[in-house]
Amino acid sequence: MKNFKYIFILGVFGFLGACKPTITAPTATGSVDFTRYIAVGNSLTAGYADGGLYLTGQLNSYPSIIAKQMATVGGGSFAQPLFTTDQASGTGYQTLTGFSSTGSPVLTPVVATAVRGSIPLPGLGTIPLFTKYSGALENYGVPGIKLNDILNPAYGNGNPYYERLLPGASPTNTTPYLDFVTAKSFTFFTNWLGNNDALSYATSGGASNDLTDKAAFATTYNTLITRLTATGAKGACATIPDVTTIPYFNTVTIGAILAGVQKVAPTITALYISARNTDGTYSTRAATTADLIVLTFPTSKISATTGYGLDPRNPIETQYVLDANEVALVKDYVSAYNTTIKATAAAKGLAVFDSFNFLTNLKNNGLLINGIGLNSNYISGGIFSLDGVHLTPRGYAIVANQFIIAINSQYGSNIPLANVSAYNGVLLP
Amino acid sequence: MRRILFIGMMLFPFLAMAQGFQVNLHGQKQIGMGHTGTGLLQDGASVLFNPGAVAMLPENYVQGGISPLFFNSAFLAAGANQQENNKNQVATPFNVYAVWGPKNAPWKVGLGVYTPFGGLTDWGTSWTGKYSLESLNLKAIYFQPTISYKLSNIVSIGAGFVYNHASVDLTRGIPVSSSTASSGQAELKGNGKGYGFNAGIFVKPSQKVSLGLTYRSKVNTTIDGGTATFAVPNALAANFPSPNTFSSSIPLPSTTSLGIGYYPTNKWTVALDLEYVNWDVYKSLDFNYGQTTATLQNTHSPRNYKNAYDFRGGAEYKACTNVALRFGGGYATTPVQDGYVTPEAPDANRIYGTLGFGYKLAKKLDLDVSLEFEHLMSRTQTNIETNLAGTFKTDVTIPGVALVYHW
Structure with a gap:
């Protein structure tokens, strides 16, 4: 009898412990078809980080984070051109292995494992060739691509990141990027092209890689958005950040x-x-x-x-x-590009993530999320990876949330935000 | 030459020991009746409820009770659709009282050992708010010797001295990532002490009515020489000296209770209590470290609590000589203002209902069982210190049992 009582009491206690309160999440007011979401863009879209494209970066790309969140509200599967675990270092990248006595970071390269060869191309020199990817594909991010490149049939020969996605080998490719991404039907897209049209000029100190002509940018952007929305797909675009807000230009002063x-x-x-x-x-x-x-x-x-x-x-x-004049020049171009992006997106009723505003705010005011203090500083800021241009997983999660906020606001959808606390900043030794 | 110094990288205040960590589980008979007791003569728990009433108690008492507390809190981050729950952990507030006085003497002495403040929360190391708090185990145990004197058959007074032994063990994530992408962690562990007193007056003007008024003083509790341990990547070891020491102090607030008992028949007791908690002494929570660095600095976190009220009512029905049935409930306002809600004990206005059952096991031995259910209103907040944004909702279930020996 005594034992029975004891067991009974334990049982009651177990039951009491199991009563959990429930908080109801808000429901969607609109309906958007997320069945096949594709991501169009450059290195940021691909998950490039720490000066290279590698598996961990790919697994934390902002489109993959968006897709993971979308999956809980009707999103479909989202395939990325992942490097295999055997070739996880991909195209090679940098790691932080220490700090010098003066506080400077010591970076150590991790060698590439996904190189299948190289090819000399007239005018481009010898370019590496990376391990091909031939599976399902929803993340079309191609490091290095400019908006200005998306109609170029030969682009798949000179850009090894694009080349690895195409069935053919360089220099036989003739598929322009825009044709490639639109070949298979899709219901939703994000598009963050245009950064390199200004950034390539800036990161080279204005020495090479001319800025894309403003009018040409507008024409191509229109072509791009017209094609992406031609079959009724909804989507989100992003503006181009002020290049002077990134640590690449603000660390060595x-x-x-x-x-x-x-x-x-x-x-x-x-x-x-x-x-x-x-x-x-x-x-x-x-x-x-x-x-x-x-x-x-x-x-x-x-x-x-x-x-x-x-x-x-x-x-x-x-x-x-x-230099100061080059800064002014780039700012002027970025401003014109962003006018185009916002006008084109508005004309099609697309969501817009204003990364220009977001990164400018980050630089001026910092950001506090879930008790994590973030800013634009190199390494300690938490958002930018070791190359000072691309983002950490935490930075990409924040970008994914910004896209989600823009999408939810435009379409009345309820894609849940990603948990920024679950993504890491720069890895410290 | 790339001058990367981690200066000012993280000035992080600890949010420990926040709010709503008052625990009101001081006697099974009283819990059963919605925590009323200031104006009643139930048993040895009068040592806490009203030291003034102790001299009026009809007998001597030795008693002990325990109230395992099931704290179920849920958090839904702003914009998310997956709620997070704290882990099942059972806190064990307890109460022990002894009251003795010679038969027919006008005085009695008493001793109480009880847990008026505490908190046990474990949200885990992977939840959204892990950089606010991972886990907290806070205990304050009050030791209270008491003396009470009967001025007349109508009025008695009493007072007690309070020694508080407190312990805290708190863990929190540090938002830096190791080479294996895991977060840093800080742990603060220490013991503290504090002193206070309480005093009460009890009036029984007729067979139908009794009244009580109790003041329990503020107990400034100080932790000195606590251990602060930081698990961070080697590159930051110099920024976070570990093991380090810390000190902190927290004012556990004074409470003033007014209670009334009404006895319509000899089977019924009806009681009302009003408690006023002087929380506004809790202005800020400060931590000082034994060793500070540019990264790890002493912290000052504003708390700005406001005074809170607790309205309680309850009744007891003596079904027969062996059995008492009790019920009650109440409503308590939160001391935590908007913007200051933190995960330690995500406070909100709360409503509670209680049930109690008393059984005479033997002539001198009572068994008292209590059951309480407490619901904290859901509260959607963005914390001003961390920007942790979302909705907290908490339910607390507290069974309890006590044995009371009296002679």
Whole structure:
């Protein structure tokens, strides 16, 4: 009897513990068909991170996060061109292995495992060829692609990331990107093309890769959106960030370099750069804080012996500097591109994630999510990966949520937000 | 030359020991009657409910009770559709009382050991708010020697001294990622102590009515030399000295209770209590570390609690000489203002109902069983310190049992 009582009491307690309160989530007010969602875009869409495309980055791409969230409200399967686990390092990437005594990060490359060969191409030099992917495909993100490239039939030969998705081998490919992504029907899309039309110019310090002409950008963007919506698909577009908001341009600064130089040579008061004049020619002048140095600038080049950077006759070369005039030029183009993007999307009733506003706000004000303080700083900011341009899994989750918010607001859908806390920032040794 | 210093990377305040962590489980008879008892003469639990009433108690008592507390909290992050629940963990508030005085003497002495504040919450290490809190185990055990004196057959007074032994064990994620992509973790563990007093007056003007008023003082509880442990990637080891020490202090608020008992027949007892909790002493929660760095700094988190009320009512029916049936309920307002709700004990206004059953096991031995169900109103909040946004909803189920020996 005593035992029975005991068991009974335990049973009652177990039952009590099982009563969990339930909170009802809001229901959708609109209906959107998420059966086949495709992602159109560049490296950001592909999940590129830490200077390379590799499996972990792909698994944390923002389209894959959106798709995972969509799956709970009727979304279909979402296939990505993943590298195999044997070739998980993909095209190779950087890891953070420590900090120097002065606090500078020490990056160590992880070698590529998904290279199947290389091919010399006229005008492009020798390009690597990556392991082909031939399975189902919903994430069409192609690192390096510009909006300006999407109609080019030969593009699948010179861009190895695109080449690996195509059935044919370089240099026999003739399928333009836009034809490739629209070949199979789809019901929903995200489109974040256009970054490289400005970014490639900027990351090269304005030295190569001209900015895409504004009018050409508008025409191509129209063609793109017309094709994507031709069969009634709904979708979301994203604007292009102000390139000066990313750590690639804000980490190695003129002030920091000068301070380093002055420790050894206190009399030096200026660094010299090769800078753009308003007429487009270049000449040497002293650098100011308005001139941005790229993250990859080898500061060891600064030398009292050669006078590099210190003597007006041997300035820091233009490919390492996005100088004030170049900044103004890029900003002007990005602004025009974004006007096109917003107008085109509005005309078709598409959702828009305004990444320009979002990243500008992030840089100016930082961001606090679930107790995680985030900002645009290199490594410690939590959002940008080791290349200073692409994002960490946490950054991609935040971008996915921004897309979701835009989609839900435009279409009355109820795609749940991803849990940002579950995604990591930069991995620290 | 890429000057990456983790300066000011994370100034993180601990949100520990937040709100609503008052525990009102002080006697099974009283729980059964909706936590009333300030104006009643039930048993040794008067040591807590009203030290003034102790001298009026008809007998001497030794008693102990336990109230396993099933705290079921759910969180739905803003914009999400998957709710998260805290893990099943059973807190065990208890109460032990002894009351003694010579027969027919006007005085009695008493001792109470009870748990008026505490919290046990475990949300796990993978939930949305893990950078606010992973788990908290907070206990405050009050030891209260008491003396009570009967001024007349109508009025008695009493007072007690309170020593509080507190312990806290709190874990929280640190939003940095190791090479295996796992988060850092901070653990704060320590013991504290504090002192206070309480006093009460009990009036029984007639056979039909009794009244009580009790004041329980604020108990400033200080934790010194607690251990702070940080598990972070090696690259940040210098930023988070570990093991480190911490100190903190928290004012456990004073409460003032007014209670009335009414006895319409000799089978019925009806009671009402009003409790006023002076929470607004809790302005901020500050942590000071033994070693600070640019990253790990002393913290000051505003709390800005407001005073809270608890309205209680209950009744007892003596079905026969051996059996008492009890029921009651109440409504308590939250001290936590909008924007300050945190996962430690996601507080909100609460409503509760209680049932009780008393059985005379032997001439001098009572068994009291109580059951309480408490519902915290769902509360949708964005915390001003963390931006953790979402809806909390909590149900608490508290069975309890006590043995009371009296002579």
